[in-house]
Amino acid sequence: MKSSEPVLEIENLNVGYETYRGFSHVLKDLNLTLEKGEKIGVIGESGCGKTTTMKSIHQILASNAVMKSGSIYFKGRHLFELDPFYKRYLKKGPVASKLKATFEEKGNLLPDNATMSKIGKRWVIKANGSEQYNIDQTSNGLNIHTGTNVLTMNKKELLNLRRKHVSMIPQDPTASLNPLFKIKTQMKDILKYSGGGGGKMYLFSIKQEYAKSFKTGYPHEKLSEVFEKKDYPLPTNARIETKEKRAIIKVKNKNKYVIESGDSGLDVYGDIEGYKKRAIELFNEVSLSDPERVLDSYPFQLSGGMRQRVCIAMSLATPKDLLIADEPTTNLDVTIQAQVLRLIGDILAERDFSAIFVSQALGALKKFVDRIYVMYGGTVVEVANADDIFKKPEHPYTIGLIESTPKLTGGGFSVGIAGQTPDYVDPPSGCRFHPRCEEASTMCKQEEPMLVKIGKDHYVACWRD
Ligand SMILES: Nc1ncnc2c1ncn2[C@@H]1O[C@H](COP(=O)(O)OP(=O)(O)OP(=O)(O)O)[C@@H](O)[C@H]1O
Ligand code: SF4
Ligand SMILES: [Mg+2]
Numbered sequence: 001m002k003s004s005e006p007v008l009e010i011e012n013l014n015v016g017y018e019t020y021r022g023f024s025h026v027l028k029d030l031n032l033t034l035e036k037g038e039k040i041g042v043i044g045e046s047g048c049g050k051t052t053t054m055k056s057i058h059q060i061l062a063s064n065a066v067m068k069s070g071s072i073y074f075k076g077r078h079l080f081e082l083d084p085f086y087k088r089y090l091k092k093g094p095v096a097s098k099l100k101a102t103f104e105e106k107g108n109l110l111p112d113n114a115t116m117s118k119i120g121k122r123w124v125i126k127a128n129g130s131e132q133y134n135i136d137q138t139s140n141g142l143n144i145h146t147g148t149n150v151l152t153m154n155k156k157e158l159l160n161l162r163r164k165h166v167s168m169i170p171q172d173p174t175a176s177l178n179p180l181f182k183i184k185t186q187m188k189d190i191l192k193y194s195g196g197g198g199g200k201m202y203l204f205s206i207k208q209e210y211a212k213s214f215k216t217g218y219p220h221e222k223l224s225e226v227f228e229k230k231d232y233p234l235p236t237n238a239r240i241e242t243k244e245k246r247a248i249i250k251v252k253n254k255n256k257y258v259i260e261s262g263d264s265g266l267d268v269y270g271d272i273e274g275y276k277k278r279a280i281e282l283f284n285e286v287s288l289s290d291p292e293r294v295l296d297s298y299p300f301q302l303s304g305g306m307r308q309r310v311c312i313a314m315s316l317a318t319p320k321d322l323l324i325a326d327e328p329t330t331n332l333d334v335t336i337q338a339q340v341l342r343l344i345g346d347i348l349a350e351r352d353f354s355a356i357f358v359s360q361a362l363g364a365l366k367k368f369v370d371r372i373y374v375m376y377g378g379t380v381v382e383v384a385n386a387d388d389i390f391k392k393p394e395h396p397y398t399i400g401l402i403e404s405t406p407k408l409t410g411g412g413f414s415v416g417i418a419g420q421t422p423d424y425v426d427p428p429s430g431c432r433f434h435p436r437c438e439e440a441s442t443m444c445k446q447e448e449p450m451l452v453k454i455g456k457d458h459y460v461a462c463w464r465d
Contacts, residue, residue, distance in 0.1 A: 005146055007322055007354040008034040008057065009077045013070035015049075015056055016424065023066070024424040026052050026378045028432070030070070031451065033077075034322070039348055039355045041365040041386065043401065044375035047421040050358045051171060053375075054326045058168055059150060059158055067151055074161065075321070076134070076147015080106050084141040090123050092116060103144075108133070120154030163194055165263075167315040169325040169344070171358075173307040177299040183310055184295040187279045192272050194318040200258055200269035201278060202318040204230045208265050214240060214247040231281075232257075232270065263321060282313040286343060305336035312344065323348075323355045330360075337361065344368070362405050366390060371457060374398045377422045377432035380451060384458040394460045396437050431463065439464050 015027040026049045034040055042050050055061045057072055071078065082102065089096040095114045103110050114127040123135040136143040136152050143149075153161065170176040178186060195201035206226050213220030219227075219240045227234050234249065238256065241248045249257040258269045270278075276295065283291035286309045299307055308328060315323065325344055329337040341364045348355050348368050359365050365372065365386065372389040374382040374397065382395040393399045400417040419436035422428055430447050434440040443463050451459040 005076050006033050006035050006073075007038075007075060008032070008356075009071075009073040009147075010053070010057075011071045011073070011078050013053070013056065013072065014068035015052055015061070015070075016066050016068060017062065018064045018066060019425065021425045025068075025427060026424050027056070028378045028427070029448075030375075030378065030380060032373055032380065034354050034356065036321075037352055037354055038371070039357065039369045041369035041372040042356060042358045042375060043360065043362060043365065043372060045401070045417075045421060048375045049378040050375060051326055052378075054168065054324050054356065054358060057150065057322075057324065058162060058166060059153075060162075070151070071136070071143065071145070072150040073145055073147045074150055074165070076145055079108060079133070079144045079146065081138075081140065082142040082144065086142050087137065090116070090118075090135065090137070090142075092118065095125060103133075106144075108144075120152065120157070122149065122152045164318055165320055166322045166324065167318070167320045169308075169312050169315045169323070169328045171326045171328070171330055173304070173311040173328075174299065176311055177307060179299050182296060182298055183302075184276070184279070187282075187295065187310075187314065188272065188275045190314045190317050191275050191278060195269050195272065198258075198269075199272050201272050201275060203232060203257075203268045203270045203278060205262055205265045205267050206230075206259075208261075210259075210266055211247075211261075214242050214259075216241055219249060227257075227268075230268075232268075267318075279313075282316055283309070285316060285347075286313045288313065303336075304332050305340060308332060308336075308340055309343070312340075312347075316347070320353055323353055324358075325355065326358045327360065338364075341368075362390070362402070374401065377427065378424065379432060379461065381433065381461050382459065383451065384455075388455070388458055392455075392458075394454060394458070395462050396439055396464070397433050431461075 010030060010032040013027050013030040016023050016025040030053060044050055052061065056067065086099060089099040093115060095110055095116050100110050110125065111127040114125055114132065117124050117126065124131055125133040134145055134148060136149055148157065150161065191201035210223055210226065213223050217239065219234055219238055224234050235251055237251060239250045241250060245261060247259040248255050256271065259266050279295055280291045283294060288294055288306060288309045294302065294306065294310065302310065328344060329340050332340060341361060345368045357365060357369055369386050371383060371385050373380050374389065374395065376397045382389070382393065382398045389398065390402060393402055404416045417436060422432050428435050429445060431444045431449050434444045437444065441463060449461040449463050451461045454460050
C-alpha cells in the first residue's frame with residue numbers, strides 16, 4: 001500500500017451505452033489514478049471516451065449508459081479481493097475473527113474495537129470512530145478498499161460528492177446554463193446547493209486551529225480578525241455558541257454564520273440572502289467584468305467567453321478536492337480560449353486541489369499538468385509526465401496525435417492519423433488501434449496490450465518492441 005491515499009483511483013472501468021444497434025462498449029478496462037494535489041491532463045481524439053470517463057466520476061451519464069464493471073475509488077484505493085466464501089462473515093457488529101485474521105495476513109491490522117455496519121450496498125469496517133475499510137460485494141467475491149467506491153455510493157453520498165467534493169467545468173457552457181433564467185437565479189441556486197440546504201451558502205474556509213477559540217460568548221478577537229480579513233466583519237453585538245460540533249455566530253439572536261469542520265479546515269457558511277456579494281466575489285475571481293450586469297442577464301445576453309467564466313465561477317462555489325475541466329474552451333474563439341485557459345491555469349496553480357484537465361490544446365496542457373493520460377478507443381494507451389509525452393512519446397497513437405497538432409512555426413498542414421475511431425458496438429479485437437496502426441502485427445490483432453512501465457512514471461500499452 002502506498003503511503004498516501006489517492007484522491008481518485010479508477011480501476012478496470014467498463015462503461016457503455018445501450019443503442020438500437022446493440023451494446024456500445026466505450027470504456028474498456030480503463031485505469032486512472034490521481035494523487036492528492038496532482039493535476040493531470042487527458043487527451044485523445046473526439047469520441048475516445050473522455051467525457052464518458054469524466055461523467056462516470058460524477059455519475060451523471062445519460063440514462064442509456066451501463067456501468068458494466070470496475071470501480072471508482074474516491075479518497076482511497078483498492079487493497080485486495082476475497083473469495084465468495086467470505087461473504088458469510090458480513091454481519092453487523094464486531095468483525096468476525098476469521099475475517100480479522102485474513103485482513104492481518106494481507107498486512108491490514110484491524111483494532112480490537114473494529115465493528116462492521118452496512119451503508120447502502122456496501123459494508124463498512126469502523127474502528128476508533130472512523131471508517132477504516134469498505135467492502136463491496138462483487139460477482140467474484142469481496143472487494144476490500146479504503147475510501148468510497150463512487151459506484152456503490154447511495155443517493156445521499158452521491159449528492160454530497162457533487163456538492164462538496166468534485167466539481168466539473170462543462171464542455172459546453174451554453175448547454176449547461178438554463179436559457180430561461182437570469183444568471184442571478186442560477187447562481188443563487190448553485191450557492192444554496194453548495195451550502196447543503198438550511199438556507200446557508202459556503203463563504204470561505206479558515207484554519208482548524210480557530211476551533212480553539214470557540215467559546216460561548218463574544219467571538220474571540222482572533223476569529224473576529226479573520227472574518228474582517230475575509231471581508232465579512234462581525235458586528236459588535238455578535239455572539240458565538242457551539243452545538244453538535246458546529247459553531248454558530250448569532251447577531252440579534254439570528255444565526256448569521258455557521259462554522260463546520262471541512263476537509264481542509266473549518267468551513268464558514270452564511271445566509272443565502274447575501275448571495276450577491278458572494279457571487280460578485282466569485283465573478284471577480286474569474287475576471288468577469290461588470291459582475292452586476294452579468295448577474296442581471298440571461299445567458300443569451302452574454303458572450304461565449306462570459307458564459308464559460310460564469311460556469312467556472314459556479315464550479316468554484318465551494319472548496320473541492322477535485323476539479324474536472326472537460327474541454328472548457330471547445331466552443332470559444334481562439335483569443336478567448338487562450339484567456340480562459342490562462343485563467344484556469346492560474347486557478348490551478350493557486351489552489352491546492354487535484355484537477356483533471358481534458359483538452360485538445362496540447363501546448364497549454366503542458367504548462368498546467370503534472371502527468372498526461374492519452375486515451376484511444378475507450379482505453380488509456382500511454383501515461384507519462386507532461387514533458388515525456390511531448391519529447392519521448394512511445395505509443396504509435398501518441399506519436400500520431402502529437403504530429404497532428406498544428407504548429408504555429410509553419411511546416412504546412414498536419415497529416416493527421418489515417419482511419420477512424422472504432423465502432424464501439426463491434427470494436428476491433430486485440431489492440432483497438434490496430435486497424436490504424438502501421439506497425440500492427442498478428443499479435444496486435446489477437447491480444448489486448450496492457451499498460452506496462454517503461455520508465456519513471458511512464459506507462460505504455462503496446463506490443464511493439
Ligand atoms: N448517450 C449516449 N448513447 C450512445 N452513445 C454515446 C452516448 N454518449 C456518448 N456516446 C458515444 O460514446 C463515445 C465516447 O463519447 P465521449 O463523449 O465520451 O467522447 P469524447 O472523448 O469526450 O469526445 P469529444 O472530444 O468529442 O468531446 C462516442 O462514440 C459517443 O458517440
Ligand atoms: S499494440 Fe500493435 S497495433 Fe497497437 S499500437 Fe502497438 S504496434 Fe500498433
Ligand atoms: Mg467530450
